[in-house]
Amino acid sequence: MAKSFLNGLFSLILGQAEDKARSVSEEYLTTGRQGRSTTLKIRHSVETILEKHRYAKIGKTVQPAKRFQATDYREYQTMYLVYKTSSDAFICHYESYFIKAFAQRLDNKHENSTGRLAQINGMNYLYVVVAD
Known part of the structure; x- marks a missing residue:
């Protein structure tokens, strides 16, 4: 009984430490209307991120x-927000657009999110999550 309690406590502590290590x-965050300039800024950010990491989504x-x-x-260890x-x-x-553009280098299984848009009013974020 005490052994399983200690194992559970140890797992909880490690899980919390892992969450804190993630960020x-x-x-690389940019904003702007959909257009060439904004697209190029986001593309540059995604390319820079992908150069540094082996696994991304x-x-x-x-x-x-x-x-x-x-x-x-x-x-994944880091979430980079690239567009707001x-x-x-x-x-x-x-x-x-960016899932298609970088499909060969991403862990994404689909071209679009399988989930629906959230019904929260406010900002939407495009992100790249990475693992090494």
Whole structure:
């Protein structure tokens, strides 16, 4: 009984330490209307990120920190926010566009998110999660 309690406590402590070691970065964050200039800025950011990491996935969210804590993202260490907009149309366009553009280098299984757009008013974020 005491052994299983200690194992559970140890797992909890390690899990919390792992979560704290993971981070959400705004280092590459850009904003703007859908267009050539914004597309080039995002592309440059994604290329720079992919040069530094072996495994990556692109997605969209309205709650970056909460999304990054989901169990399906446990293997990723950093979430880079690369684009912020209030437009659902812009975020859907860019997610699909960049997944297609970098498909050979990404862990994404589909061209678009399999989830629906969140019904939270506010900002939408395009992100790249990475693992080494």
